[in-house]
Amino acid sequence: xxxxxxxxxxxxxxxxxxxxxxxxxxxxxxxxxxxxxxxxxxxxxxxxxxxxxxxxxxxxxxxxxxxxx
Numbered sequence: 786x787x788x789x790x791x792x793x794x795x796x797x798x799x800x801x802x803x804x805x806x807x808x809x810x811x812x813x814x815x816x817x818x819x820x821x822x823x824x825x826x827x828x829x830x831x832x833x834x835x836x837x838x839x840x841x842x843x844x845x846x847x848x849x850x851x852x853x854x
């Protein structure tokens with residue numbers, strides 16, 4: 786009887802570990818998707834910021850020379 790109890794306990798633990806592994810895999814997959822979305826958003830924000838900064842900087846050729854020239 787002791788052997789049967791040990792086997793049952795091992796099977797129970799294995800089932801619990803399989804469930805945990807499946808749940809962890811789902812969480813990891815979700816986090817990977819979120820990370821990909823955040824990377825895309827960050828890249829777009831970086832591009833938008835660079836574009837805005839380039840629009841706000843006046844063109845040096847179109848500016849009149851300083852008064853001391």
